Amino acid sequence: MRGAWPSAAMAVVEPGLHYGLGRSLRFPGMDNDPLWLFSRFDPAEAELVGDVVRTRGRMT
Structure with missing residues (x-):
């Protein structure tokens, strides 16, 4: 989530x-x-809220 290799993904x-x-x-x-x-x-506009990442929505 912060520039590291996305191993879990x-x-x-x-x-x-x-x-x-x-x-x-x-x-x-x-x-x-x-x-x-x-x-x-952009880290200046978004921040992590907890240890668990959840998403909802879609990319188009």
């Missing part, structure tokens, strides 16, 4: 996507955009 991603997603996270760019699966938040 990667554990639930389909195994066939690991290589491409890992590459996108290490070398983001126009052809390797990790934002197709993950979201980013």
